[in-house]
Structure formats: structure tokens, C-alpha cells
Amino acid sequence: MLTERRAQLLSLIIREFVDSAIPVGSDAIVRKHELPFSSATIRAEMARLEEDGYISHPHTSAGRVPSDQGYRYYVEALMQENDLPWEVKQTIRHQFHQAGREEDEWIQLAAAVLARAVQNAAVVTVPHSPESRLKRLELVGIQDNAALLVIVLHQARVKQQVLLFPEPVEQDDLTRISNRLNDVFAEHTAAEIGRSQATMTQLEWHVANAVRAIMSAADRGGFDDAYLEGVRNVLQKPEFAASDKMLTMLDVLEQKNLTRLLPFESMPSTGITVRIGAENEEDVMREYSVVISPYGLPGGTRGAMAVVGPTRMHYPETISTVRFVASLMSEMLATFYDE
Amino acid sequence: MLTERRAQLLSLIIREFVDSAIPVGSDAIVRKHELPFSSATIRAEMARLEEDGYISHPHTSAGRVPSDQGYRYYVEALMQENDLPWEVKQTIRHQFHQAGREEDEWIQLAAAVLARAVQNAAVVTVPHSPESRLKRLELVGIQDNAALLVIVLHQARVKQQVLLFPEPVEQDDLTRISNRLNDVFAEHTAAEIGRSQATMTQLEWHVANAVRAIMSAADRGGFDDAYLEGVRNVLQKPEFAASDKMLTMLDVLEQKNLTRLLPFESMPSTGITVRIGAENEEDVMREYSVVISPYGLPGGTRGAMAVVGPTRMHYPETISTVRFVASLMSEMLATFYDE
DNA sequence: GTTGGCACTCTCGGCCTTAGAGTGCTAATA
DNA sequence: TATTAGCACTCTAAGGCCGAGAGTGCCAAC
Numbered sequence: 001m002l003t004e005r006r007a008q009l010l011s012l013i014i015r016e017f018v019d020s021a022i023p024v025g026s027d028a029i030v031r032k033h034e035l036p037f038s039s040a041t042i043r044a045e046m047a048r049l050e051e052d053g054y055i056s057h058p059h060t061s062a063g064r065v066p067s068d069q070g071y072r073y074y075v076e077a078l079m080q081e082n083d084l085p086w087e088v089k090q091t092i093r094h095q096f097h098q099a100g101r102e103e104d105e106w107i108q109l110a111a112a113v114l115a116r117a118v119q120n121a122a123v124v125t126v127p128h129s130p131e132s133r134l135k136r137l138e139l140v141g142i143q144d145n146a147a148l149l150v151i152v153l154h155q156a157r158v159k160q161q162v163l164l165f166p167e168p169v170e171q172d173d174l175t176r177i178s179n180r181l182n183d184v185f186a187e188h189t190a191a192e193i194g195r196s197q198a199t200m201t202q203l204e205w206h207v208a209n210a211v212r213a214i215m216s217a218a219d220r221g222g223f224d225d226a227y228l229e230g231v232r233n234v235l236q237k238p239e240f241a242a243s244d245k246m247l248t249m250l251d252v253l254e255q256k257n258l259t260r261l262l263p264f265e266s267m268p269s270t271g272i273t274v275r276i277g278a279e280n281e282e283d284v285m286r287e288y289s290v291v292i293s294p295y296g297l298p299g300g301t302r303g304a305m306a307v308v309g310p311t312r313m314h315y316p317e318t319i320s321t322v323r324f325v326a327s328l329m330s331e332m333l334a335t336f337y338d339e
Numbered sequence: 340m341l342t343e344r345r346a347q348l349l350s351l352i353i354r355e356f357v358d359s360a361i362p363v364g365s366d367a368i369v370r371k372h373e374l375p376f377s378s379a380t381i382r383a384e385m386a387r388l389e390e391d392g393y394i395s396h397p398h399t400s401a402g403r404v405p406s407d408q409g410y411r412y413y414v415e416a417l418m419q420e421n422d423l424p425w426e427v428k429q430t431i432r433h434q435f436h437q438a439g440r441e442e443d444e445w446i447q448l449a450a451a452v453l454a455r456a457v458q459n460a461a462v463v464t465v466p467h468s469p470e471s472r473l474k475r476l477e478l479v480g481i482q483d484n485a486a487l488l489v490i491v492l493h494q495a496r497v498k499q500q501v502l503l504f505p506e507p508v509e510q511d512d513l514t515r516i517s518n519r520l521n522d523v524f525a526e527h528t529a530a531e532i533g534r535s536q537a538t539m540t541q542l543e544w545h546v547a548n549a550v551r552a553i554m555s556a557a558d559r560g561g562f563d564d565a566y567l568e569g570v571r572n573v574l575q576k577p578e579f580a581a582s583d584k585m586l587t588m589l590d591v592l593e594q595k596n597l598t599r600l601l602p603f604e605s606m607p608s609t610g611i612t613v614r615i616g617a618e619n620e621e622d623v624m625r626e627y628s629v630v631i632s633p634y635g636l637p638g639g640t641r642g643a644m645a646v647v648g649p650t651r652m653h654y655p656e657t658i659s660t661v662r663f664v665a666s667l668m669s670e671m672l673a674t675f676y677d678e
Numbered sequence: 679g680t681t682g683g684c685a686c687t688c689t690c691g692g693c694c695t696t697a698g699a700g701t702g703c704t705a706a707t708a
Numbered sequence: 709t710a711t712t713a714g715c716a717c718t719c720t721a722a723g724g725c726c727g728a729g730a731g732t733g734c735c736a737a738c
Contacts (some may be wrong), residue, residue, distance in 0.1 A: 026699050038712050043701070061700045061719040102500065136479050139490045146675075148495045152479045156487045160497045161441065162675065232589055246585060250571055336485075336501065364731050377681050382732065400688040400731045681738075687731080694725080700718085707712075 001054075002073070009045050010054055011078045014066045018312050021238045023063030068277035071311060075274055079316045084324055092117060092321075094329060101155070106332070108227040110305070114325050115230025118318045120309030121253055123262065126225040127296050127303030127333060129155055131189045132218050137181055137211060139163075139174035147174055149210055155301050156336070159214050163207065177204050181211070190215035223264040223304055228253060232322070239287075239310050252284050253308070261285055264304045267292050272319055272326075277311045287311060291318050295326040296333050305329070341391075341412070348384050349393055350417045353405045359563050360577045362402030407616035410628070410650060414613055418655045423663050430457060431660075435667060442495070444447075444670070447566040449644070453664050454569025457657045459648030460592055462601065465564040466635050466642030466672060468494060470528045471557050476520055476550060478502075478513040486513055488549055494640050495675070498553050502546065516543050520550070529554035562603040562643055567592060578649050592622050592647070600624055603643045606631050611658055611665075616650040628652050632666040635672050644668070 002010065012033060016024045026042040030036070035042065046064055049055050054070035066074070082244045095113045099106035107124050117120035138150040145168045151159045184198050185208065193212045200208065231253050240246045252261065261282045267273045289311045296302035305326060307318055341349065349371060355363045360586045365381040368374070375380065385403055388394045393409035405413070434452045438445035446463050454461035477527045484507050490498045523537050524547065532551045539547065542671065570592050579585045606612045614629045628650045635641035644665060646657050 023700090027700075039700095040702095040712055040714090041710080044711090047702080057701090059719055060702095061698095061717085063700065136477070138475070138477055138489070138491070140475050140495075142493075142495050148491060148497070150477070150489060150491060150497055152477070152487060152489060154481075156479075156481050156499075156501055158487070158489055158497065158499045160495075162495055230584070233587065235586065243662065247571070247574065362731090364732075378731095379681055379683090379733095380679080382734095383680090386733080396732090398688060399733095400686085401729065679738105681736100683735090683737100684733100686733085689724090689730090690728090692726090692728105696722100696723085699720090702715105702717085704714090705712100706714100708710090 002049075007044055007078060009042065010049055010066075010070060011018075011074060013046075013049075013055060013064055014070060014074050014078075017064075017066055018314055021312060023058055023065050025063035028063065049136060057196055066312075068279065068311065069300060071276045071315070073278070075276070075315050075319075081316050081320055081323075084317075084320050086281075088117070088321075089324060091327065092325065096308070096332075104227075107303075108229070110111070110325060110329055111227040112304065113231040114307065114321065115233060117321045117325070118307050118309075118314070119230075119233045120307050120313065120318070121228065121230040121234045122305065122307050123226050123228050123258060124305040124329075125156075125223040125259065125264065125303045126227075127301045127329075128157070128218060129301045131191075132157065132215050134185050134188050134193070134211065134215065136186065137178055137207075139178045139207065141169070141171045141174055145169040148205065149214075151211055151214055153215070153218065156168075157218070159218060161210060161214060162209055165203070165206070169203065177201075177207055180204060181208055185211070190219060194295055214324070223259050223262075226259050228258060235310055237310060237312075239312065248284070252288070258308075262290060262292060262304075262306050264292065264306070267304065269294060269298075274315065274319065289313050289315075291315075291322050293322045293326040294330040297330065301333055303329070341388075341393075345384055345388055346412075346417055349388055349405070349409060350413060352385075352388075352394060352403055353409060353413050353417075356403075357653055358406055361650060362397055364402035367402065377466065384650050389618050397544050405651075407618065410615045410654070411618070414615070414658075420655050420658055420662075423656075423659050427456070427660075428663060431664065432667065435671075443566075447568070448643075449664060449668055450566040450568040453644060453646065453660065454572060456660045456664070457646050457648075457653070458569075458572045459646050459652065459657070460567065460573045461644065461646050462565050462567050462597060463644040463668075464493075464562040464598065464603065464642045465566075465635075466640045466668075467496075467557065468640045469558070469638075470530070471496065471554050473527050473532070473550065473554065475525065476517055476546075478517045478546065480508070480513055482509045483507040488546065490550055490553055492554070492557065496557070498557060500549060500553060502549055504542065504545070508542065512542070515545055516540075518673040519543060520547055524550070525668065529558060562598050562601075565598050567597060570638045573648055576649060576651075578651065587623065591627070597647075601629060601631060601643075601647070603631065603645070605657065606633060606643065608633060608637075608641075611662055613654065613658065626650060628654075630654075630657050630661050632661045632665040634668040636669065640672055642668070 012029055013024050016029060026039040026046060030042055053067060054073060055064040056067050058065060091112055099109045107126055111122045111124040121275045135154055136152045139150045140224045142148050145165045147163050149161050149163050181204060185193050190212050193208060235246055235249060240249060263275060272291060272293045277289060278286050280286065280290065287310065288308055290306055290308050292304060292306040294302055295303050305322065307322055351368055352363050355368060365385060369378045369381055369630040392406060393412060394403040395406050397404060399430060431452055438448045446465055450461045450463040457476065461643060471492045474491045474493055479487045479580060481487050484504045486502050488500050488502050505517060520543060524532050529551050574585055579588060602614060611630060611632045616628060617625050619629065627647055629645055629647050631645040633641055633643050644661065646661055
């Protein structure tokens with residue numbers, strides 16, 4: 001436990017460093033905030049904070065820099081999460097309403113809005129329900145022996161795939177097959193389709209199997225589909241002046257791996273999770289912090305969003321913003337897809 | 340017109356500089372290639388080349404660097420475009436066949452393969468036909484007064500949109516509407532739907548209008564939908580050691596603007612186009628070269644691909660590779676969608 | 679037309695120096 | 709006992725200087 005004064009000091013150091021990116025010295029902080037102590041006293045306190053692991057020294061004659069533990073304590077006990085100012089909320093809401101009807105479009109927009117609001121990179125995953133349910137399927141011939149299979153799942157999700165048949169199939173047959181399968185499998189889950197005992201022709205079975213495969217893939221997919229925005233924000237920050245760090249950062253943010261690096265799977269089903277620096281399991285993330293939140297309908301369609309940036313991050317603002325955007329997304333999901 | 344010797348020299352300078360990124364000096368080049376002249380002679384020749392604008396000097400005592408005009412002459416008259424080695428072709432073909440059935444997936448893959456092959460950034464646009472034709476539409480209710488409109492166009496393109504109705508509509512009604520519209524509008528283009536005189540209920544008209552809008556948007560969309568890969572390749576190059584250049588580059592490559600910067604619209608309908616440095620109309624592209632090629636079926640579904648990198652680029656290899664990948668893509672399109 | 683020679687130029691890396699900011703310790707003070 | 713002034717010490721960042729190396733342009737000789 002920290003003494004009141006040390007806690008205040010830690011808070012000041014963190015706020016100062018987050019703003020300036022420059023290690024903060026005893027004298028500078030006393031002057032700037034007109035503290036009622038001399039720099040010598042502050043130095044002594046800083047020495048204690050360092051001893052206890054909350055801050056550290058890049059080198060002997062430099063100012064202090066918060067450690068992961070320092071940030072953690074700050075997030076946990078010191079900072080206060082203010083509600084976002086009304087204008088900011090309005091701005092975000094406004095940007096949101098620019099979105100079109102397409103799901104992908106507004107998820108990407110959400111990522112962009114979030115990234116801009118927090119001046120860091122933002123990731124928003126495509127929401128999905130824990131177990132998708134078939135609403136309707138359609139087969140449209142595109143060649144003699146090929147057809148486009150279009151599947152509509154609940155929550156207005158559409159999947160498509162080109163199917164090849166071993167032999168030519170007429171559109172009439174395709175229509176017959178899709179009618180049959182719609183009758184049998186509407187409102188079923190992938191598992192239920194798999195277990196079905198219905199007698200079917202070879203072709204019907206072929207299509208049903210494809211449907212099942214697509215649906216399981218969608219269910220498994222989890223947080224894989226995501227939109228990333230704001231890489232630029234991160235690369236602009238002073239910690240990336242050295243260009244090799246930039247490249248590492250680029251690797252980290254390459255869409256492919258990103259969702260694997262974020263602890264979406266282990267996040268609690270509600271509330272915001274903050275991972276600071278080395279708290280991240282992945283080595284490459286050791287210098288970054290992540291603020292993640294689920295969004296969506298409890299028990300229903302759910303997705304996740306995350307802000308990624310250097311550990312030197314405006315935690316309170318970022319957390320408030322993520323919280324707000326997540327609630328907005330949940331609202332939108334509810335309006336659109338609540339069935 | 341250049342003398343034979345000057346042309347050879349220019350070619351050497353370009354090849355050297357493209358490989359090393361270091362301005363090439365008279366002495367170095369004579370020694371490296373054991374030229375049958377002294378460096379003094381080469382210096383004189385270089386002076387002439389510079390006078391004529393083919394190469395330039397970063398500063399008095401540095402070696403020579405090709406100018407845009409130099410590269411242009413090289414591309415036009417000096418380089419020879421070799422067929423890609425068999426192994427390279429095989430590798431590319433092999434990577435291609437890893438693609439799944441989904442169009443988006445293999446276009447993205449194409450971009451990745453191309454980017455890797457030429458070690459630069461690559462853009463591949465989603466192919467589209469000049470005028471899309473409706474194949475089938477489907478309406479699936481998702482709420483009392485909302486339905487998902489799924490449109491299948493020729494070439495297995497699927498579009499979707501959530502439609503809101505002023506009042507609740509039953510699924511039966513939706514089915515009736517979609518049957519009706521399918522009967523009336525199947526195989527029609529957006530323009531034809533717009534011109535239609537068929538008598539329709541208000542609801543039918545509402546849906547038909549949405550269909551028309553989506554289709555026109557798809558037709559207009561042109562080269563807007565594109566996949567970008569290989570940003571990392573470009574940023575790794577030595578010319579980006581200074582990190583502010585990196586940021587500019589990032590801006591340039593930001594997906595949003597990219598297709599606007601590439602001269603897709605003005606490219607000839609066949610063959611490869613090369614834009615070198617300041618030949619690009621956009622200011623931000625002044626330091627980059629672009630190699631673009633259309634792909635697809637003549638008169639039918641068409642897309643474009645481009646390689647973007649510093650003007651210091653391996654032109655012959657890049658051109659061959661783009662040519663080859665474009666032909667592969669055309670083949671694949673033909674197999675899949677030729678109707 | 680080529681060439682060797684030469685004076686000149688410019689960059690780059692290494693080295694040194696200095697200013698500035700910061701630390702930690704100690705002894706005096708309230 | 710907590711605080712403070714003072715001081716010696718440390719480290720970085722920035723600037724200046726120097727020499728090596730690579731290159732150029734020019735000229736006179738071949």
C-alpha cells in the first residue's frame with residue numbers, strides 16, 4: 001500500500017509522462033505543479049516508489065518513467081474514469097450514424113471512429129452468435145456443374161460459396177434441392193444438421209454437408225474476422241522515432257496475427273479488461289497495452305473490440321471511450337438483430 | 340537518341356542502383372564490370388548522360404542516380420523482359436491453388452502472392468463486369484418491419500442489405516414480392532430495372548428500387564474494392580530509413596485513397612502500363628513507380644492489379660511478374676465465371 | 679577519342695566537448 | 709523526525725571538428 005503522498009506523486013508522474021513522453025524529474029514536477037515540498041523531498045519519495053517497483057530509471061541521470069506495475073496501480077486505484085464529455089459523445093454518435101446498412105461497413109466504421117477518438121490503433125471483430133441457426137438457403141446455377149450456394153443465417157448474416165457438382169445439374173433440380181433443405185433444416189444449428197437422420201439424395205447430402213461446414217466454420221471463427229484502424233496513430237507517436245521499432249509494430253498490427261495476440265478468448269463476458277505491457281502473454285506485445293471490451297447481447301450475438309497502443313497511454317480516457325463505443329455497438333446490434 | 344555505349348552505361352547504372360540503392364560512381368562501375376575504358380572516359384560519358392537528363396547527382400561528389408527519364412528510357416528501350424523462370428512460375432501457381440472458393444479470399448491471396456514475388460506493395464481490385472445483371476433476389480424477414488435483401492448477380496456476386504419497411508410485413512408477403520420481382524427483373528441490368536414500366540405495389544417498388552440502387556452502386560464501384568498487401572516490403576527498403584518518409588508512405592498506401600491514386604481508369608484495356616515517379620499525376624506518388632495491368636475477360640468481368648514501390652524498382656522482373664499473375668487471374672476468372 | 683593525374687568537394691563516422699537535467703547523499707534546520 | 713539546501717557526480721543530447729573515402733571535373737598528354 002502506498003502512502004497518500006506517494007500515490008499522488010505516482011499519479012502526477014504518470015499523467016506527466018503520458019502527455020510528454022519525456023522521463024519526469026523531481027525538479028520539473030515540483031515547479032510545474034507548485035508542490036509544497038522541495039525537489040529533494042520528492043527525490044526521496046521517488047526513490048521509495050522506485051524501490052517498490054512503481055517507477056524506474058532509464059539511466060542514472062534521467063527522470064522517472066512509470067513501470068507496468070505503476071500503470072497497473074494507477075489504473076486500479078488512482079485514476080478516476082470520468083464520463084466522456086457530452087460533445088465527444090455527440091461527435092462519436094454522429095460519426096456512427098453515417099454508417100450504411102451493411103454490417104461490415106459499420107464495423108469498420110466503428111474501428112475507425114474508435115481509433116480516431118483514442119488516437120491509437122483499434123480492432124473491432126465481426127460479431128457472431130455462439131451457435132448460428134440457418135434461416136434460409138438458396139442455390140443459383142452459374143455453370144453446368146457449378147452453383148452458388150447462398151446461406152442466410154439468423155442475425156442477417158449471409159455466407160456464400162461456389163459448389164462444384166460431379167455432373168451437370170439443372171436449375172430446376174437446384175430449386176428442388178434448396179426447397180427440400182429449407183424445409184428440413186430451417187432453424188437448425190450446424191450440429192443439428194450434422195445429426196440429422198433424414199433420407200436424402202446424394203446431391204442433397206452434398207449440399208447439406210457444405211451448409212453444415214460453412215456454419216461450423218462461422219461458429220468456430222470466433223473473433224477471427226476483425227477490422228483494424230489507426231495504425232498510423234500509433235506509428236506517429238514519439239516512441240517509434242527509431243524506424244526498426246516501427247517495423248516490429250507493423251508486424252504486430254498486421255491483420256493476420258492481430259486477433260491471435262489479443263486476449264479476446266480469455267476476456268470476461270462483461271466489462272473492460274486492461275492488459276499492460278508484460279501482462280500480455282505474447283512477447284511481441286510486451287511494450288504495448290491493450291484495452292478490450294466485449295459488446296453485443298448477453299447470451300446472443302457478441303463481438304469484441306480493442307484499443308492497442310504503447311503502454312504510455314491515456315488510460316482513463318481510453319477506457320471511457322471503449323466503454324462508450326461498446327455500448328453504442330451493443331445498442332445498434334440490439335436494434336438491428338434482436339429477434 | 341543515345342549512343343550504344345551511353346545506353347549500355349545507363350543500363351549498368353540503373354541495374355547497379357536498383358540493386359544497391361547507393362549512387363554509382365565512375366570508378367566503382369568500371370572495376371565491378373571490368374569495362375574496357377578508364378573511369379575518366381566513363382566520367383565524360385556520365386556527364387553527357389546527365390546533361391541529357393537521364394541521370395543526376397545528389398551532390399557534387401556523389402555517384403549518379405537514374406532520373407525518371409532514365410528509368411523511362413530503360414523500360415522503353417534498354418531492358419529486356421525475360422519470361423519468368425519456370426520455378427518461380429511454379430511457386431506462384433502453387434500458392435494460388437491454396438486459395439479457397441471464395442472470391443474475396445483468392446483476390447486477397449493474389450495480392451499477397453504478387454507482393455511477395457516482387458517485394459513491393461501490391462493492389463488487386465475485385466473484378467466486376469461493366470454492367471451487372473440480376474440473377475436472383477431473395478427477401479428474408481428478420482424483424483416485423485425489416486428484411487434482409489440478398490441479391491445474386493451474374494458471376495456469382497452476392498450483395499446484401501437490410502431493408503426497413505414503414506409497416507410490418509409477413510414472410511409470405513416477402514416471398515410473394517421476391518417471386519414477382521424475380522419474374523420481372525431476372526437477367527435485367529440496373530438501367531433496365533430503372534426504366535421498367537411494370538405496374539407494382541408500393542412495397543414491390545420499394546424493393547425494386549433498393550435492388551436497382553445496389554446494382555448501380557456495384558457498377559459504379561469500379562476499381563474501388565481492392566486488397567492491398569506488402570506494405571511491409573516497401574517500408575523495409577533503405578529509402579525509408581528516415582521515419583517521416585515512412586509515415587508519408589503509410590498515408591499513400593492507406594487503403595482508402597489508394598485506388599484513387601492509381602491510374603486504373605486511364606489504363607489501356609490490355610497490356611501493362613508503367614508510371615514512373617513524376618509521371619504519376621498525384622503529387623504524393625512522385626517518388627513511386629506503379630506497374631499496372633488489367634485482368635479478366637475481354638468485354639466481361641474485369642479487374643486491375645498494380646505493384647507500387649519506389650522508383651528504384653526491378654522493372655523487368657516486376658513487369659514479367661505482373662503479366663504472369665494477371666494471366667493467371669484471367670484464367671481463374673474464366674474457369675469460374677464464364678457463362 | 680582515351681587516359682592518367684590532380685585538385686577539389688561532399689558525406690559519413692568517430693571523437694571530443696559542453697550544456698543541461700537529473701540523481702543521491704549529507705549535514706543543517708524547523 | 710521530516711524537510712531542505714547544497715553539492716558532487718552521472719548521463720544524454722547536440723554541436724563541432726577531423727580525417728578517410730568516394731566521387732567529380734578538368735587538363736594536358738598520348
